[in-house]
Amino acid sequence: MVWIIAGQSALLVLLVLLFLIWKGTTSEMIWQLKHGSAGSRFKAAGDLALSGPNAMETAPALRDAVDDPDPQVQRLAADALLRMRAWSELNSCDWVRKADVYSITSATTDIANTYPAPLEALPLLQNVLLNYPEPGARQQAAMTLGRYGERAVPILMAASDDRDPTVRSWVQTVLDQIQGRPPLRGR
Numbered sequence: 001m002v003w004i005i006a007g008q009s010a011l012l013v014l015l016v017l018l019f020l021i022w023k024g025t026t027s028e029m030i031w032q033l034k035h036g037s038a039g040s041r042f043k044a045a046g047d048l049a050l051s052g053p054n055a056m057e058t059a060p061a062l063r064d065a066v067d068d069p070d071p072q073v074q075r076l077a078a079d080a081l082l083r084m085r086a087w088s089e090l091n092s093c094d095w096v097r098k099a100d101v102y103s104i105t106s107a108t109t110d111i112a113n114t115y116p117a118p119l120e121a122l123p124l125l126q127n128v129l130l131n132y133p134e135p136g137a138r139q140q141a142a143m144t145l146g147r148y149g150e151r152a153v154p155i156l157m158a159a160s161d162d163r164d165p166t167v168r169s170w171v172q173t174v175l176d177q178i179q180g181r182p183p184l185r186g187r
Helices: 002-022 026-035 038-065 071-084 087-092 101-112 119-131 135-158 165-178
Strands: none
Touching: 026 038, 038 071, 038 087, 071 087, 071 101, 087 101, 087 119, 101 119, 101 135, 119 135, 135 165
């Protein structure tokens, strides 16, 4: 009887130790993002946002969390993806439609300041330029696309008839710079 109790106690101690080792790992954070309560999903997304590029393996789970029912979890998941520079994950979810202007500006600025220009960010910039409702964000996307040179020409051409005259002007200016033409006066 004593051996049974000692064996069960040792097993319990082992399970507690394994849990403590697992707690705080990326596996546990991914599990929390997918199955946890609203509070634990929020905490996991926040912790991953602080991890930045070091937690890139969590990007698919964060992409799914951008569609979380809790708007706070959505924002933190998107912020984590922004900090990771997980451009393709941000573009593959509904982020551009939901994002505020500050988040879009932060993303385009980060892309513009990355050398060399990250090719995986090109579809995200295209999505912003062609679909985001706020003209200032579309202007910034057009300027950022200028860093991609000839690769950006088809995207910029698609936006050359933008509904906002200022965006159209920026698109044309960037196209002129890429194609080596001097800008027209009065634009």
